Amino acid sequence: MTQQEQQEQQESKLFFSRHLLEWYHQQKRDLPWRRHRNPYYIWVSEIMLQQTRVDTVIPYFHRFIERFPTVEALADAPEEDVLKCWEGLGYYSRARNLQHAARQVKEQYGGNVPNDRDAVFSLKGVGPYTAGAILSIAFNRPEPAVDGNVMRVLSRYFLMEDDIAKGPTRIKMERLAAELIPEGSASHFNQALMELGALVCTPKSPRCLTCPVMEHCAGRLAGCETSLPVKTKAKPPRPEERLAALIEGRGAHAGRVLIRQRPMSGLLARMWELPHWPAPPAEGAAPGARLADAAAQDRLRRSLVKAGISARPSEHWMAAEHTFSHIIWTLQVYRCREEEGLPLPMPLAAEGLAVYRAEAAAAVTAYSLEGASANGAGTASSDIGEAGMTPSRGADLESVLLTDSIVPLEVEVFADGTENPEDMGAVRWINREDMARYAFPNVFLKLLNSYFDVQEGRKE
């Protein structure tokens, strides 16, 4: 680069910083977390804003701050309260990490959000972007805060064709963003950068004509602003067919349905849901094809029994879809009836388990008989017999139970009365009022509300 080019580059940077800051002072939105410079508010808002739009976050932010007004209040709250407050916002590890970090702040920093880089960065759930955002926005420290908005803005203004999905690109952008921060204005400037990305320099159709730095935007001058930033696209989510059970209680559980808690870690960790299991593909059918109704009910019955839940599918109720970034669940939801005679909810004592196993044996035998005759008649109800769990007559029940690919509900109490702390999967019978106490992923929230609506005669 010649000396002249370097000088032009320098002027371009100064122009950018000056005009962007000026624009921000005129155009900034009135957002709840901008009304105070409370580091805790900034922190909570930044965690919520990860992968989430401002409009979605605002109501959650108000509720969260009202419920947990201080770091200490958050640190001292029961985890399920925090999860319930986050319900519907997605990426629930953010909520658990945030509370974990609040406890870090309470114990290690006397309840005050730290203002040095290493300390902030050490907080659970705080990575390079969020650390920079907290340090700059809350403490006006000259740290870069490079998120997707910022990378889009910078890649266009400086016409950078680096793949923003790659790690080294973020490092490069952070170096550049740090150089751009005007002396003493880190807080406003970093927010300005993100505000521009959100309001003007949008992914699809950037509003260049209203942009405060359009005159020196290299991407626009080259006419390639809409093809920036360069980014390798993620692979598509894999489809997963699942069978879900909406179990209607009887007797003591009349008017209630059964929910279970997910495992301590992994997908939707510790959230509550209707029980559901993978639907194996029908033999010889196209992958992803729906299981025939009778076969699906049979399969679901087996899953229920093996999970220690005494209930029987009665009819297909509805299908529901839940999309993650990496999986698409298609849930076929079956109404099921609780079968009386065996106490629910779990956990099972050893004797109870033996009873269930006996019933499972009966179910397996019944299945074998039905399956055999159905096969003889040439119908299509034999599609449960996938590898590893063919329930042929005389099959060893224990081996069926143990080698079945279905993950059982972990509802057993060990012989000494203790529970498995890692995979304890609690179950509960709930009515609509009880829903307020449990955090559900959106799809189950909608299913349960819809179900109770029908029960209460509010809808068809």
Added chain:
DNA sequence: AAAGCGGGGTA
């Protein structure tokens, strides 16, 4: 370095 982790918006 790549994969896992939700939910809502727009074209």
Added chain:
DNA sequence: TACCCAGCTTT
């Protein structure tokens, strides 16, 4: 309906 958005943790 198809596609887009995107930061941190874990592996």
